[in-house]
Amino acid sequence: MSTTESSSLYEHLDQMSAREILENMNQEDAKVHAAVALAIPAVEKLVEGTVERMKKGGRLFYIGAGTSGRLGILDASEIPPTYGVEGKVIGLIAGGDRAIRKAVEAAEDHEQQAWEDLKAFDINENDVLVGIAASGRTPYVLGGIAKARENGLLTAGITCNAGSKLSQAVEIPIEAVVGPEFVTGSTRMKAGTAQKLLLNMISTTCMIRMGRVKGNRMVDMQLTNEKLVDRGTKMIMEATGLEYGKAEALLLAHGSVRKAVAAHFSK
Structure with missing residues (x-):
């Protein structure tokens, strides 16, 4: 058996x-x-x-x-x-x-x-x-x-x-x-x-x-609810030093933590 x-x-x-x-x-x-x-x-x-x-x-x-x-x-x-x-x-x-x-x-x-x-x-x-x-x-x-x-x-x-x-x-x-x-x-x-x-x-x-995590962060997660937007915003704050409002705006403009951080540092 x-x-x-x-x-x-x-x-x-x-x-x-x-x-x-x-x-x-x-x-x-x-x-x-x-x-x-x-x-x-x-x-x-x-x-x-x-x-x-x-x-x-x-x-x-x-x-x-x-x-x-x-x-x-x-x-x-x-x-x-x-x-x-x-x-x-x-x-x-x-x-x-x-x-x-x-x-x-x-x-x-x-x-x-x-x-x-x-x-x-x-x-x-x-x-x-x-x-x-x-x-x-x-x-x-x-x-x-x-x-x-x-x-x-x-x-x-x-x-x-x-x-x-x-x-x-x-x-x-x-x-x-x-x-x-x-x-x-x-x-x-x-x-x-x-x-x-x-x-x-x-x-x-x-x-x-496959490169979908940076450090220990889900930098490509989909922003499907307020919790995830908040999480992504705080990731961007940590990576860039931006204050919450600017980090959130950057995230919403680019759609992912990865793209938002890249955009910030490409300036």
């Missing part, structure tokens, strides 16, 4: 107090970081390969079903507002966009559908495909990975089972073996947390290496 389907280490959850449930869940969650740390060398290899391809115009695609697919879409959707980059990180889920909110029956079992979904983006050998599947055996993901390798893409897989079909199918297997879930088989818990941490690491490191 796979690790993700193994029986919980805890019996009689329904007889526990709320405090016991919470403390035991927290004890299990503490195991996630150690499992993710072991995967860093594989993540590094993926980041290096992805950045190399992004510099040639390539993109990073995530595919998954259920929780795994939703996590990929979540990570991809945060890249444009955070780093000002459109269309470089793309998440796809089995069953299409309607599956983001509601399960689509048997969508993950269609082995050929992922490649059909990817072809809509004119996917090519400069792109990178990361399959996300806690179990490591989701047909939608495995089918997409197989076709991607046939077509010369760099492939990686994020899974929570050692030696899974997904790990065997990709060039870069990323395994975070977090152990049995607190609720048996509920991989939205520890497995989902591990996947989220790994996706954060992958996309953030890629964006930093």
Whole structure:
């Protein structure tokens, strides 16, 4: 039996107090970081390969079903507002966009559908495909990975089972073996947390290496609300010594911290 389907280490959850449930869940969650740390060398290899391809115009695609697919879409959707980059990180889920909110029956079992979904983006050998599947055996993901390798893409897989079909199918297997879930088989818990941490690491490191962070600041973030305008204004104040009103005006005139600072010092 796979690790993700193994029986919980805890019996009689329904007889526990709320405090016991919470403390035991927290004890299990503490195991996630150690499992993710072991995967860093594989993540590094993926980041290096992805950045190399992004510099040639390539993109990073995530595919998954259920929780795994939703996590990929979540990570991809945060890249444009955070780093000002459109269309470089793309998440796809089995069953299409309607599956983001509601399960689509048997969508993950269609082995050929992922490649059909990817072809809509004119996917090519400069792109990178990361399959996300806690179990490591989701047909939608495995089918997409197989076709991607046939077509010369760099492939990686994020899974929570050692030696899974997904790990065997990709060039870069990323395994975070977090152990049995607190609720048996509920991989939205520890497995989902591990996947989220790994996706954060992958996309953030890629964006930093692509020059989208200066120092520790998101200098290309989109100014989509007052909080972000205020944050960007203070970044400009720090970089230029301008007072708040002038820094804000400069930011709004140029649309990003990077452009505003460059404009100030080009005078």
